[in-house]
Amino acid sequence: MNKRQKRMLARIAASAVLLVALNFVPVEGWLRFACYLVPYLVIGYDILIKAGKGVRNRQIFDENFLMAVATIGAIALALYEGSGDYTEAIAVMLFYQVGEWFQSYAVGKSRRNISELMDIRPDYANVETEGRLEQVDPEEVAVGAVIVVQPGEKVPIDGVVTEGSSTLNTAALTGESLPRKAGVGDEVISGCVNMTGVLKIRTTKEFGESTVSKILDLVENASSRKSRSENFISRFARIYTPAVCAAALVLAVVPPVIGLLSGAGGSWETWVYRALTFLVASCPCALVISIPLSFFAGIGGASKAGILVKGSNYLETLSRTKIVVFDKTGTLTQGVFEVNGIHHNEMEDARLVEYAALAESASSHPISKSLQKAYGKEINRSRVTDIREISGNGVIAKVDGHEVAAGNDKLMDRLGVSYISCHSVGTIIHMAIDGAYAGHIVISDVVKPHAKQAIQALKAAGVQKTVMLTGDAKAVADQVAGELGVDQVYSQLLPADKVEKVEELLRGKPEKARLAFVGDGINDAPVLGRADIGIAMGAMGSDAAIEAADVVLMDDDPLKIPKAIRISRKCLGIVYENIVLAIGVKLACLVLVALGFANMWLAIFADVGVMILAVLNAIRALFVQKL
Amino acid sequence: MKKTYKIEVDCANCANKMEQAARKTEGVQSATVNFMTLKMMVEFAEGHDPQAVMEQVRKNCKKVEDDCEIFL
Numbered sequence: 001m002n003k004r005q006k007r008m009l010a011r012i013a014a015s016a017v018l019l020v021a022l023n024f025v026p027v028e029g030w031l032r033f034a035c036y037l038v039p040y041l042v043i044g045y046d047i048l049i050k051a052g053k054g055v056r057n058r059q060i061f062d063e064n065f066l067m068a069v070a071t072i073g074a075i076a077l078a079l080y081e082g083s084g085d086y087t088e089a090i091a092v093m094l095f096y097q098v099g100e101w102f103q104s105y106a107v108g109k110s111r112r113n114i115s116e117l118m119d120i121r122p123d124y125a126n127v128e129t130e131g132r133l134e135q136v137d138p139e140e141v142a143v144g145a146v147i148v149v150q151p152g153e154k155v156p157i158d159g160v161v162t163e164g165s166s167t168l169n170t171a172a173l174t175g176e177s178l179p180r181k182a183g184v185g186d187e188v189i190s191g192c193v194n195m196t197g198v199l200k201i202r203t204t205k206e207f208g209e210s211t212v213s214k215i216l217d218l219v220e221n222a223s224s225r226k227s228r229s230e231n232f233i234s235r236f237a238r239i240y241t242p243a244v245c246a247a248a249l250v251l252a253v254v255p256p257v258i259g260l261l262s263g264a265g266g267s268w269e270t271w272v273y274r275a276l277t278f279l280v281a282s283c284p285c286a287l288v289i290s291i292p293l294s295f296f297a298g299i300g301g302a303s304k305a306g307i308l309v310k311g312s313n314y315l316e317t318l319s320r321t322k323i324v325v326f327d328k329t330g331t332l333t334q335g336v337f338e339v340n341g342i343h344h345n346e347m348e349d350a351r352l353v354e355y356a357a358l359a360e361s362a363s364s365h366p367i368s369k370s371l372q373k374a375y376g377k378e379i380n381r382s383r384v385t386d387i388r389e390i391s392g393n394g395v396i397a398k399v400d401g402h403e404v405a406a407g408n409d410k411l412m413d414r415l416g417v418s419y420i421s422c423h424s425v426g427t428i429i430h431m432a433i434d435g436a437y438a439g440h441i442v443i444s445d446v447v448k449p450h451a452k453q454a455i456q457a458l459k460a461a462g463v464q465k466t467v468m469l470t471g472d473a474k475a476v477a478d479q480v481a482g483e484l485g486v487d488q489v490y491s492q493l494l495p496a497d498k499v500e501k502v503e504e505l506l507r508g509k510p511e512k513a514r515l516a517f518v519g520d521g522i523n524d525a526p527v528l529g530r531a532d533i534g535i536a537m538g539a540m541g542s543d544a545a546i547e548a549a550d551v552v553l554m555d556d557d558p559l560k561i562p563k564a565i566r567i568s569r570k571c572l573g574i575v576y577e578n579i580v581l582a583i584g585v586k587l588a589c590l591v592l593v594a595l596g597f598a599n600m601w602l603a604i605f606a607d608v609g610v611m612i613l614a615v616l617n618a619i620r621a622l623f624v625q626k627l
Numbered sequence: 628m629k630k631t632y633k634i635e636v637d638c639a640n641c642a643n644k645m646e647q648a649a650r651k652t653e654g655v656q657s658a659t660v661n662f663m664t665l666k667m668m669v670e671f672a673e674g675h676d677p678q679a680v681m682e683q684v685r686k687n688c689k690k691v692e693d694d695c696e697i698f699l
Binding site: 050053054057059062063095100104107111114150163220224226235237238284288289292293296 | 691
C-alpha cells in the first residue's frame with residue numbers, strides 16, 4: 001500500500017465508525033444535519049473539490065461530479081422531506097471510495113506482480129579491475145568488455161564465453177527450466193541464470209541492445225497497442241456516462257410533469273430520488289479498468305511462459321486464429337540433417353557410420369557433417385587414404401586398407417554393385433565395402449519431438465486447418481506432413497512463392513477466421529508480415545525474428561503455439577465475460593431503479609461489486625501455467 | 628519522433644481522458660496512454676518542439692483530470 005492508499009483507508013475507517021456511532025446519538029433537526037455532515041466531508045471532501053474543479057474546467061460528466069450531485073441531492077432531499085435520513089448519501093460516498101480504493105490497490109498489486117514475473121532485468125554487471133570484482137551498472141559496460149558472472153547471478157549482457165564453463169538456466173526467458181551448457185566460445189544471451197561455474201564473458205552488444213532489454217521493452221510496450229475490445233470500451237464509456245445523465249434528467253422531470261398534467265399530482269421526491277440513483281450507477285469504472293487489466297495480465301502470463309505477445313491487438317487476433325501455416329524447416333523440423341536410419345547393413349550400425357564418416361571426412365558438405373556428428377568421435381585422418389570424390393555421385397576412399405564407397409545409386413551403378421532401394425524419404429547413402437554392398441544410411445531433417453502433439457493440440461484448441469509450406473522436395477514434404485497430420489502441404493516453393501501461397505490462403509479463408517504464420521524468423525520476414533499474425537519461434541538471440549513477428553516464442557518447442565492460442569482464448573474469454581457482466585449488471589440495475597424496485601444502496605453495491613468482481617476476474621488471465 | 632513519458636494517474640477512465648486530451652493538443656501526431664504501465668507515448672508532428680508540446684499536453688491533461696501528473 002502506498003501513502004495515498006493508507007490515508008484513504010484511514011478516512012474510510014474514520015467515516016464508517018462515525019456513521020455507525022451517529023446512529024446511537026439522539027439528535028434532531030439542524031444539529032443532526034451538522035453531525036452527519038462530519039463523516040460525509042471526511043469521506044467525500046476530495047470528491048467535492050474535484051467535482052468543483054471539473055465544472056470549472058468544463059468536464060461535467062466525470063464520476064466525481066456525478067457522485068457529488070447524487071449525494072448532495074440525496075442529502076437535500078432528506079432535508080426537504082424532513083426525514084433526517086442522511087445515512088444513505090454518506091454510505092454511497094463511502095462505498096464509492098471503498099471501490100476506488102480497492103481498484104487502486106488491485107491494479108497496483110497486479111502491476112507489481114507482473115513486473116516480478118518479468119524480473120529478468122539484471123541489476124549489475126561484474127567487471128574485473130586490477131584483480132578485484134567491481135559491480136557496475138550494466139548500461140556502463142562497453143561492447144567488447146569482459147564481465148564475470150558468478151553462480152546464481154543473471155547474465156546481464158549478451159556475449160561470448162572466454163573462460164570457464166557452466167550450466168545456464170533459461171527459465172526466465174523461455175518458461176521451461178531446461179539447463180543449457182555453456183563453454184568457451186559459446187554465445188550466451190542475457191537473462192539466463194548462471195547455475196554452476198564462474199563464467200567470463202566478452203560482451204558483444206550494449207546492454208540496451210541485449211536480449212533482455214529488448215524483451216523487457218517489448219513486454220512493457222505491449223499493452224500500448226490497444227485491442228478492438230479496449231477501443232470499444234473507451235468509446236462506450238464516452239457515450240455511456242452522458243447518456244445515463246441525460247436519462248437521469250428525463251427521469252427527474254418527465255414523469256412528474258406528466259403526473260401534473262394528467263392531474264394525478266407529480267411526486268417529485270420519488271422521481272428526483274430515482275434520478276439521483278441513476279447517477280450513482282453511471283460510473284463506467286468496472287468496465288474501463290477491467291479490460292486493459294485483463295489484457296495486461298494475459299500478456300504478462302504469456303511472457304512468463306516464454307511467449308511474447310507484442311500487443312493486446314495481437315492477443316485478440318491470436319484468439320481468433322483458425323488457420324495455422326507453418327514454414328516446415330525450423331518450426332516442425334529441427335532444420336539440421338541427421339542420420340535417421342541404417343538399413344540392410346551387413347555389419348554393426350556404428351561401424352558402418354564410422355566407415356562412412358571417415359570416407360567423407362574430407363568433405364564439408366552438410367551430409368558429411370551429419371555423418372561425422374553421428375559418428376561422434378574425433379576423426380583420425382591418418383586412417384583414410386586415396387580419397388576420390390566423384391562429383392554428383394559420392395566418395396571412394398581407402399579406410400583401414402578397405403575400399404569404402406559411399407554415395408548415391410549412381411555411384412553403385414558405376415561400381416557395378418547391386419543395391420537395395422530405400423523406401424524412406426531423405427538423402428540415401430549407399431555403402432559398398434571392398435566391392436560388396438554393405439547397406440545404406442538415411443539422412444533427413446528430423447521432425448521435432450513435440451511437432452505431432454502440437455498439431456493435435458492446435459486442432460483441439462479450435463484451429464480448423466493446418467498448412468505446411470516448404471522448399472523441400474514433394475516426397476519429403478508429403479512424408480513429414482503425413483507423419484504429423486498436417487492438412488495441406490505445398491512443397492518446392494521458393495521464398496517468394498511462400499508469400500503468394502499465404503496470400504492465396506488469406507483470400508480463401510472465411511471473413512472472421514484469422515491466419516497465423518509460424519516461421520523461424522530467419523528468412524521469412526515478408527511472410528510473417530503478410531499473415532494476419534506472424535509467429536516467430538526459437539527467437540532467443542535472434543533480433544530479426546523479434547523485429548518481424550507479432551508473437552515471439554522464446555524457444556523452439558512447437559507446443560508453445562497451441563499454448564499461445566489457449567492463453568489468448570482464455571484472456572479474451574475473460575474480457576468478454578467482463579464486458580457482459582459489467583454492462584449487463586449496470587443495465588439491469590438502471591431498469592430496476594427506473595421502475596422503483598431499487599434504491600441508492602443497490603446502485604452503489606452494483607457499481608462497486610461489479611468492479612471488484614471484474615477486477616478479480618481480470619487477474620485470472622495471469623494464470624496460464626496449466627493451460 | 629516518438630517519446631515515452633512516465634505518468635501518474637489513479638483510474639483507468641482518467642487515463643483515457645488524458646489520452647484524448649493529449650491527442651487533441653497541437654503538435655501531437657498520436658498519443659497512447661498505457662494505464663497498466665503508467666506510460667504515455669507521444670508521437671510528435673514534424674516541426675514541433677517536443678518540450679513545448681509536452682508542456683501544453685500536461686496543461687491540457689490537468690484540465691481534464693486534475694489529479695494527474697506527467698513527468699517531463
